[in-house]
Amino acid sequence: MDYKDYYKIVGVKRDASQQEIKRAYKKLARKFHPDVSKEADAEARFKTLGEAYAVLKDPEKRAAYDELGANWKAGQEFRPPPDWGSGFEFSGSGMHPGDAGAYSDFFESLFGQGMGPQTNTGTQHGFHAHGEDHHAKVLIDLEDAYNGASRAVGLRTPELDKSGHVITKERTLNVKIPKGVRRGQKIRLAGQGSAGHGNGKAGDLYLEIDFRPHRFYRPDGKDVYIDLPLTPWEAALGATVKVPTPDGPVDMKIPAGTSSDQKLRLKGRGIPGSPPGDIYVVAKLTLPPANSDAEKEFYEKMQQELPYNPRGHLED
Amino acid sequence: MAKKILSGTLLDEQVHFSLTEFCQVCSSKTEWVVELVDEGILEPSGGKSSRWSFPGNSVSKAQRARRLQHDLEINLAGVALVLDLLDEIEMLRSRISQEV
Numbered sequence: 141m142d143y144k145d146y147y148k149i150v151g152v153k154r155d156a157s158q159q160e161i162k163r164a165y166k167k168l169a170r171k172f173h174p175d176v177s178k179e180a181d182a183e184a185r186f187k188t189l190g191e192a193y194a195v196l197k198d199p200e201k202r203a204a205y206d207e208l209g210a211n212w213k214a215g216q217e218f219r220p221p222p223d224w225g226s227g228f229e230f231s232g233s234g235m236h237p238g239d240a241g242a243y244s245d246f247f248e249s250l251f252g253q254g255m256g257p258q259t260n261t262g263t264q265h266g267f268h269a270h271g272e273d274h275h276a277k278v279l280i281d282l283e284d285a286y287n288g289a290s291r292a293v294g295l296r297t298p299e300l301d302k303s304g305h306v307i308t309k310e311r312t313l314n315v316k317i318p319k320g321v322r323r324g325q326k327i328r329l330a331g332q333g334s335a336g337h338g339n340g341k342a343g344d345l346y347l348e349i350d351f352r353p354h355r356f357y358r359p360d361g362k363d364v365y366i367d368l369p370l371t372p373w374e375a376a377l378g379a380t381v382k383v384p385t386p387d388g389p390v391d392m393k394i395p396a397g398t399s400s401d402q403k404l405r406l407k408g409r410g411i412p413g414s415p416p417g418d419i420y421v422v423a424k425l426t427l428p429p430a431n432s433d434a435e436k437e438f439y440e441k442m443q444q445e446l447p448y449n450p451r452g453h454l455e456d
Numbered sequence: 457m458a459k460k461i462l463s464g465t466l467l468d469e470q471v472h473f474s475l476t477e478f479c480q481v482c483s484s485k486t487e488w489v490v491e492l493v494d495e496g497i498l499e500p501s502g503g504k505s506s507r508w509s510f511p512g513n514s515v516s517k518a519q520r521a522r523r524l525q526h527d528l529e530i531n532l533a534g535v536a537l538v539l540d541l542l543d544e545i546e547m548l549r550s551r552i553s554q555e556v
Contacts, residue, residue, distance in 0.1 A: 169528055175520045176542065178549075186527075270483045273519075290461045316463040326516050327464040328481070344481075346516070347464065360550050 143218035146192035165193040271334035271343035288319035320413040362417025400425035467512030478510045
């Protein structure tokens with residue numbers, strides 16, 4: 141088990157006052173709250189931070205933690221000294237079974253499992269409490285939103301075994317992904333969360349939909365964006381161009397005089413629904429290279445024969 | 457081994473919950489949900505609270521509100537502001553990503 145430097149995690153010196161610890165914690169808690177932060181590891185950091193603060197905010201736990209000495213380094217292999225903790229009395233409240241695994245092994249080796257957090261559940265009171273809800277992300281392809289699919293979702297759930305130890309249980313669920321889902325939407329699987337306590341009902345499982353990044357499709361809500369490179373003559377004269385869509389390629393008419401970044405809509409070809417989304421094809425004008433003499437000559441001919449000043453509006 | 461395929465409920469705007477159902481789904485007290493509505497965090501249709509109808513996406517909004525309220529000790533007016541600002545950031549982020 142690794143030693144955890146709670147002072148470093150909260151970002152304060154070992155002799156910081158309770159006030160300083162509180163301020164530092166609050167600042168980081170706002171920064172790494174999983175509902176606020178976009179950082180991939182926000183949830184893990186917020187949890188570690190909560191653990192560190194649970195120790196440092198409590199003068200008894202902090203004193204016991206300090207007793208370990210200042211010579212430990214974060215990540216160092218740690219075993220609590222045999223006589224450690226004698227003479228300290230912890231007054232933390234009991235842990236709810238649903239909170240199993242909320243804190244690290246390091247924390248539990250020091251303070252036991254009965255000292256865990258009263259975290260954000262808020263619904264665990266009474267003996268017949270609801271099991272905890274679980275949240276997970278499921279990554280799907282954009283095509284799955286068009287056609288519907290079933291996906292295997294791997295879940296790792298901390299649970300208490302018969303002797304009260306925390307074990308991580310792995311399970312795989314096959315979940316139906318309904319047609320028409322969009323990024324950020326949630327699928328609720330009733331009763332697939334933690335088991336309830338007493339006669340309480342089991343919690344629910346919430347799966348948040350996210351799309352795997354695609355080479356050229358960019359979903360936005362119900363709509364899908366795609367960049368379409370065009371030659372100058374296709375844009376100037378108009379053309380019919382093959383455009384890929386998740387439903388298969390379509391022939392798209394490019395009107396004469398299309399300019400770069402102009403959005404062309406393929407109505408109703410976005411993510412299905414009532415009404416369905418649209419596909420926005422974004423015209424991207426590209427220039428043929430002028431490497432060979434013949435190519436250069438052609439550009440020179442255009443220069444002479446096409447009087448064109450794109451910077452007219454910048455002149456006085 | 458062929459495993460059963462589970463079908464959940466997609467919490468989109470096609471799904472609607474009454475106040476009682478909504479409290480059950482969120483495992484929260486009625487008074488708290490009423491507070492969320494008073495604060496404008498949730499906007500059920502239907503006028504009177506006995507006829508309220510919450511669209512499916514309200515569930516994750518209520519869950520976010522609860523986490524923010526408990527974890528950061530923000531009052532509900534603050535939670536409402538945070539959620540509005542987060543929505544705005546999300547909207548601006550997606551606009552940026554459409555322009556790359």
